[in-house]
Amino acid sequence: SLSSFTGQISNFTKDMLLEGVEEVGDAATELQVSNNKLADIEAALTSQKSEYDRIRKLNAELEEKLEASEIQIKGQSAEYRSLLQQKDVEISHLKARHSGLLEEVQNLPAMLPVTTSASTATASSVSSYMSRPSGSHQGFHGDEMDLSDVIWSQQEINRLSAEVMRLEAEAAHWRRMSQISIIPNDANPDVIGALEQELREEMSREVDEHQHELAALQDAQRQKMADVTRRHREDLAEYEERIEELEERNHGGGPSTSPSDASELHQLQKAISSLQETAGQREKQLAELSAGLEEAQAKQASLQLEKDEVQEENTELLQNYTRLQASVTELQTRVQEQEGKSLQKAQLDHEIQVLRKSLAAAEIEIEGLKNMAESKEEVEHADILELNTIIETLRQEKEVLEQEKQNNKTRVVLEEQSVSNDEAESGDTESLEALKAELERRDNSLRNTQEERDTLMSELEELDRQNQEATQHMISVKEQLSGQLREAEAELTGLTAELNATKDQKRTLEQELETQKEKASQSAFTLNDLHMGKQELELRVKDLKDKLGQAQEQSREARREITELQRTLQEREEQLSFAKTQLDQSGERGSEAQGTEEKLAGKEGELSELRRELDEIRCSHEKTLSEDYELKMENRRLKVETEQAVGHAEELAKQIKESQAALNRTLREKETRIEALKLEKSQLEGELEQAERTLAEQGKQFQQTIEELTRARSLDASTLQTEHERAIKLNQEKDIEIAQLKRDVEQAASDHRDTNEMLSITVAGQKQLTDLLQEKDVFVDTLKQNALDLQKEMEDSILVVTKESDALKRAVEEKDKQLGCMKEKNSHLKEEIDRLRDQQSRPQPLSEPRTLDIITELETEITQLRSSRSCLEEEVQTLRRTMEELQASLLLSQQSLQAQQTELEQTHARQQQTTLNYDRLIHARDEEISSLQRTVEQLSGSQVRDLPPVQGEVILQEEKTQTLSQESGNEKHDLSKVDIERLVSGIKEKETEISLLNEKNLSLTRQLDQLVVSRDEVGKLSQMILQKDLEIQALHARMSLVAGGGHSQDVMFLQQQLQAYAVEREQVLGVLNEKTRENSQLRSDYHRLMDIMAGKEAALSKLQQENQRLSNMSDPSGSQEMFKETIQNLSRIIREKDIEIDALTQKCQTLVTVLQSSAGESGGGSGGVSSNQFEELLQERDSLKQQVKKMEEWKQQVITTVKNMQHESAQLQEELIKLQGQVSADSDCSSKLSVDYAGLIQSYERKESRLGSLSQELAQVQQTITQLSTTKDVLLVKLDSVALAPDVAGAPAGGASLAAGAPVDQTSLTANHEKLREEIVQLRIQLAEKENAIKTLQENNHRLSNAACATESEQRSHAGEARLVRERLEALQRSVREKDLLIKTKGDQLSHVSETLRNRENDNEVLKQAVTNLKERALILEMDGKKLKEENELVASRSREKESEFRALQETNMQVSLLLREKEFELSAVSEKSATVERMLKDKEQGKSGELNQLLNELKSMQEKAFAFQQERDQMMMALKQKQMETTAVHTELQHVRDKEQRLNLELDRLRNHLLEIEDSYTREAVSAEDRETELRRRVALLDEKLATSSSAVENASQQASMQVESLQEQLTGVVKQRDEALIRLRTSQEQVNQYAVSLSNLQMVLEQFQQEEKAMYSAELDMYKRERDEWKRKALRLEDQASALQINLDEANAALESASRLTDQLDLNEEQIHELKNQVEIRQEMLEEAQRKLMNLLNSTEGKIDKVLMRNLFLGYFHTPKTKRADVLRLMGSVLGLSREDVDKMLGEDGGHGVTGWVSNWLGGRGAQSVPNTPQRPTSGAGLNSVRSATLAAFNTDTRLICLLPRAALPKRPGESNPFLAPRSAAVPLVAGSSSGGSGSHLLMKPICDALPTFTPVPVSSEASAGSVLKDLLKQ
Secondary structure: OHHHHHHHHHHHHHHHHHHHHOOOOOHHHHHHHHHHHHHHHHHHHHHHHHHHHHHHHHHHHHHHHHHHHHHHHHHHHHHHHHHHHHHHHHHHHHHHHHHHHHHHHHHOOOOHHHHHHHHHHHHHHHHHHHOOOOOOOOOOOHHHOOHHHHHHHHHHHHHHHHHHHHHHHHHHHHHHHHHHHHOOHHHHHHHHHHHHHHHHHHHHHHHHHHHHHHHHHHHHHHHHHHHHHHHHHHHHHHHHHHHHHHHHHHHHHOOOOOHHHHHHHHHHHHHHHHHHHHHHHHHHHHHHHHHHHHHHHHHHHHHHHHHHHHHHHHHHHHHHHHHHHHHHHHHHHHOOHHHHHHHHHHHHHHHHHHHHHHHHHHHHHHHHHHHHHHOHHHHHHHHHHHHHHHHHHHHHHHHHHHHHHHHHHHHHHHHHHHHHHHHHHHHHHHHHHHHHHHHHHHHHHHOOOOOOHHHHHHHHHHHHHHHHHHHHHHHHHHHHHHHHHHHHHHHHHHHHHHHHHHHHHHHHHHHHHHHHHHHHHHHHHHHHHHHHHHHHHHHHHHHHHHHHHHHHHHHHHHHHHHHHHHHHHHHHHHHHHHHHHHHHHHHHHOOOHHHHHHHHHHHHHHHHHHHHHHHHHHHHHHHHHHHHHHHHHHHHHHHHHHHHHHHHHHHHHHHHHHHHHHHHHHHHHHHHHHHHHHHHHHHHHHHHHHHHHHHHHHHHHHHHHHHHHHHHHHOOHHHHHHHHHHHHHHHHHHHHHHHHHHHHHHHHHHHHHHHHHHHHHHHHHHHHHHHHHHHHHHHHHHHHHHHHHHHHHHHHHHHHHHHHHHHHHHHHHHHHHHHHHHHHHHHHHHHHHHHHHHHHHOOOOOOHHHHHHHHHHHHHHHHHHHHHHHHHHHHHHHHHHHHHHHHHHHHHHHHHHHHHHHHHHHHHHHHHHHHHHHHHHHHHHHHHHHHHHHHHHHHHHHHHHOOOOOHHHHHHHHHHHHHHHHHHHHHHHHHHHHHHHHHHHHHHHHHHHHHHHHHHHHHHHHHHHHOOHHHHHHHHHHHHHHHHHHHHHHHHHHHHHHHHOOOHHHHHHHHHHHHHHHHHHHHHHHHHHHHHHHHHHHHHHHHHHHHHHHHHHHHHHHHHHHHHHHHHOOOHHHHHHHHHHHHHHHHHHHHHHHHHHHHHHHHHHHHHHHHHHHHHHHOOOOHHHHHHHHHHHHHHHHHHHHHHHHHHHHHHHHHHHHHHHHHHHHHHHHHHHHHHHHHHHHHHHHHHHHHHHHHHHHHHHHHHHHHHHHHHHHHHHHHHHHHHHHHHHHHHHHOOOOOOOOOOOHHHHHHHHHHOOOOOOOHHHHHHHHHHHHHHHHHHHHHHHHHHHHHHHHHHHHHHHHHOOOOOOOHHHHHHHHHHHHHHHHHHHHHHHHHHHHHHHHHHHHHHHHHHHHHHHHHHHHHHHHHHHHHHHHHHHHHHHHHHHHHHHHHHHHHHHHHHHHHHHHHHHHHHHHHHHHHHHHHHHHHHHHHHHHHHHHHHHHOOHHHHHHHHHHHHHHHHHHHHHHHHHHHHHHHHHHHHHHHHHHHHHHHHHHHHHHHHHHHHHHHHHHHHHHHHHHHHHHHHHHHHHHHHHHHHHHHHHHHHHHHHHHHHHHHHHHHHHHHHHHHHHHHHHHHHHHHHHHHHHHHHHHHHHHHHHHHHHHHHHHHHHHHHHHHHHHHHHHHHHHHHHHHHHHHHHHHHHHHHHHHHHOHHHHHHHHHHHHHHHHHHHHHHHHHHHHHHHHHHHHHHHHHHHHHHHHOOOOOHHHHHHHHHHHHHOOHHHHHHHHHHHHHHHOOOHHHHHHHHHOOOOOOHHHHHHHHHHHOOHHHOOOOOOOOOOHHHHHHHHHHHHHHHHHHHHHHOOOOHHHOOOOOOOOOOOOOOOOOOOOOOOOOOOOOOOOOHHHOOOOOOOOOOOOOOOOOOOOHHHHHHHHHHO
């Protein structure tokens, strides 16, 4: 820079000064030095100038940047100044507000320490946030400032603005916090709601921002795609233009090829392949980008769904929170105000911490957003990460809310503890009240007796002891209750953990859903690959069709030529016939011999011409035959290919069926598992509901008893009785309501069971039906097999007929051999004729006059032979007619067979229709049953509503409802029976139909027997052949006569030749006609085959669609209609195949007959040609046989597939019945999934459309590649000199790679199964835990009920609290039920998701199999292509051979024509000879013999010369024709070669131009890509530098902030821990103080009550006993006698009644009562026996149903009434049981009323075992047994309350019971597990009572106390 410049100048001046000092001697050297220095100085000057220019430019740029930055900074500084002023104003406002708040807090003395700590924290936080380092503003770095500094300053400005926003948000937050601290305690939920709204708003804002970013990204992506497509199109247009230019140049240059051009072509092909690969890669990249976009959209949708779900969960949590908040506010009224305020403070601090955490998370998110704005390349990943962070923050907030919920729960538990203490006290009071009631009853009974004061005093002392023991028992019970409460808390925490676990499971399920979506996308790709393969196959089929069309056109041309030839032949034959008629006329005339001879010669010439023309026709015919053979070969090849395609299709169909069968199996297994799980779940739910009901009933009973005791304590004896009665009435009403509800539930359960049984019966009936249908199908199959056997027999008979015809043909062949022998004899005769001619040539004057006679004889013989020939022709025609009649009869028999097959198929269709009708009937019956059930339920409901108050009417109505339910059940059974009878009748009708089919089969066999008649016709044919043999023998005889006839042999030979030619002509015509017929048949067969192929393809596609519909749909009728359609299509195809087979067999037979006849008749005349034709026809026959076999195999396969479809239809019907049940349950889930599915379908359709377009482009590319390959092959053939290696393997490889689908790993299946099992195990564990919780709650209830027998104080004060506790309990139960419902819904969702997963997995497996099949098909097709190429080569070689044969045939033809001409020449010579002979004869007559001889010699010489000349001319003509043929062949070959050269040159030029253009474009693209790469790298380096600077600054700032936050958090946590510990200590101490105070007050109250009651009792009893002492003294002796008698009776009756020893003073009353009770017991026992008989009858009639409600009402009504009112209850029982009021009064009026013991002991102890009838364990009788058992249990529970109060002496001793204070058991229900009579399958109530049912702990009695002391205690009371 400047310093270096100045340094350079100073050095320069120094050098200049030193130069003057240095003295140089030499002038030249001086000049050199100066020149050098000058050059150096000039160089330095130039460098300095350039540097100066550069520095000036830099300076200008920097000045511009400075100005721009200064302008920007000025604007920003102004903005910041205004912002700072605003912030200063806001801070001053906040400070003023803060100081005011602090003053308010100081005014509150109780809140001083907490508020000061909060204020210090807030102040410190504010100061810490305000004192953020401002080291980022450091000004500019002098002159070295660059654009990067401006960018950095801009980033800094953005960061500061974000900081300002954050500070504003924080200020708003602290404002809110201050407002919240001012708000009172009641406004806590509102504050939380506001916070939640703000959080939601923030969330929605962030989501909107993310959506905007996504939209921007999508726009950018679209723009990129549009740019890429535009460039691609421009490139394509450029390439096309260049190609056109190059083609024009090529046309101008001319077709000149060289090896250099070939090498260029090779390079061009390589370049094309590389370009195609790059194009494919680009298309793949495009597809990947689009897939990425769609995935991003799907992720966004899933995140939106997750957000909605989180919001729903948040609302649910808020609801729970509000409920808990309400309960907390109710409890806080009881707690002190200071504790509540401190707890609220703790909550606020906790919320502050949570919000700080969320703030820190928000700051991290903001920094992440900044990083995202800088790095735009990773936008999508950052999006996903940000959304994940949002979800995590939401989850954290949710966890915070759950923590608050747990805190509230702990508070609730604490309050419940205090309440439970009160309840325990109330329970003690309850038990004491029960004791009090007992004492009052004893006092009332003992008022009539006399007792001394000493016993009373002793009883008082013992009571004191008992009181002490009761207080001790109370304390122990309290401890137990506290332990139980802790266990309940632990269970609550466990439940919360289970909730979290369920949420985790939900997340895992969502992940699995995403994986399934990915799998679905992969399957869509594989499907598209399959579509590609299908399109390729269709293209190949089109090519084959084009080839076939060409072949058909060629065959048509050949037919036209053949028809033209036939016309020419017919014309020649007409000419011949005309000539023959002329000959006959000339023979008849016979006047002029010379004229006739000349005409004969002319006719013979015409004959020779005709023969030549015939040979030419034969040659052309052979050509057409060879062409026809080639066409047939092509046809065969095409047929083979079609058969292979059909085989592939069948294999695919089989694989699809197998996969469907596997799918069905897995579905069935999984459905059974799901049903088993559902059953288990329903059972567990039922148990839970029963336990909840029992708990609720017990709670209600306890509440009622508590209320009754509180009322009884405050009221007198009379008011007590009235209130007691009212309470009993209320209790009875409630019991009645409960009983009604239970009865309804049981009725519903019984109806459900009935319906289940009905369903099972119907299912069994349907199974039977399906079995019967399967049997019928088997029978139909056997019928079809019989029909097939009949067909086989028909074919055997046809074979026999054909064999006979073959035998006939052999006979004909033998005759042909005989004809050959005759021909040989004819040749011998010819030789003899030649000899005779030689003899004639010699002068024989004697034999000359015989010539005319010979001619006349020959003519007569010719006429005879013609007549015989016409006879023979007529016979041949008759034979042909008979053959045709035979064939027609065969066709008729086959048609009848086909008609029978159609009838069979119709019967099968009718059978299917009948099955469909039966299914519809069954569905209708099921609907009728359901409607009947509804009506029954409505009737029962209406009956329950219309219950009148009188109980007798209630019982009657209940009996009516029972009878109605019985009738409805019977109706159901009757309906099922009717259905079964209808089905049986339908089966009988089917059997009649089958018998009709058997009869039709018999008629078929008769028709077959009629076919035997055709054999008689064959016998007639054989007779005809014998007649022909006879005629041939006659001809032999004539021939022998002719041989004897000498000169007539020549004429015979000529006639035979004529006959042979006529026969040959007829054969040729016949063969031509047959060939045309064959061609037409082949064409029709080919069209039919093509139609069948199309039909097969359509059937295949229909089958696939039906399979998909079956897997998707659950409508049975539609699926069955589809099956019908498929079966009809298959039957139609089978019929068509049968018709084809029949046609082919007929064709074979006709071909064989024609060939044999033609071979036999043509014989030696045309041996080579007929043998070739025969070989071709044999080959055709073999191929047709193979086709027939293949078609038969295919037919059998179709039959098997039809059978499989039938079996599958039966299985699918069963599955559809199951699915109909499932559809009703899964409709809700399906509605949700349908929305997702619709979205998936839309995306899938888009992808399909895109892939379709891609596949079309690929197909076009493949077509171009195939064209290039064909051109290349042609070039290779053309240019043999240049050896090129073809490199066109890229395209098929690409296709294969496209076809290969992405393999789906099978490990995901096992993982899913394991997850499902784990979830099931977890659910079971949860159920077990709930059962344990229920058991613990039951134990708590038992303990509470036992503790309720102890104390009797503070009832009024705690009544309101008990209500509150009940409400809370109900709320908790509701929440538990809601959670259970949630768990159920989650389970249902899980099952649905698992089902969808299984379906997806099965679809994936199917797609995999399809992919593998397609791969195999592609390989097979490649193999087929190779085979076709080989066959083409073979065909080419054969065509060459045929051409060589054709040339040889042409040569033979020429030779034959030459021979004909020689023969004609000979004939002319003979005619001349005859003329000369005649002349000689004439001359002889005139006498000029010498001249004649001379003339003859001259004639001979002339003839020889003419012969020689003729031979030479013929040879020359032959050579000329050969030369002409060769020249024409050469010309055609030359023309073909030139055309090929022109085409190849054009292709070469076009390809060369195209390649040059592509190479140019690619070089341009490469250069531009390199430029872009360099620019991008430079930009990346700049961005990296900027990133490094910005990240360092951000890291410094974030570190400082995190350090401050951590220090504050540590301080806060320490303070919070100290405060929590202090609070916990305070709470524990306060709880202990409260407990001690409560227990003290309880004890004091109890003592005071006891003292008051004892004083009152003593004073009242002393007055009473003083008055009654005298009376008791008188009655003492009498009573003692009665007491001894009574004691003996009581010991005999029951050991349990030893407590009667206490009542020795009551003996008079007791005796009378015992007498009365005995009478009553006898009456009751009789009534009971009658009732039991009726019950047994009822049980037998109604299958074990007992009226539970009546039993319970009688039982509970008796025990709930006081002793004074029990007579009224007994009267009511009598009225209910049908006794009159007078009888009951008589029974009751005999004595004053016995105690409970006799009646109850007789009912429970004596006849308890009889109350349970021994009915068999049926599924319907379960409800009745349950009712009986529940009744006995209820009796037992009420009885235990009485018995538990009795002392040891009063309890009954049973065998096996050692401890008398254990609760007694009824005989019906065993308490021990070992003694349970019911098996594992018995009902729950029959199981041993171990934990679930309540057992009552007895009152402890000291072992020292004897029976006497116990009696004294009771008497004292």
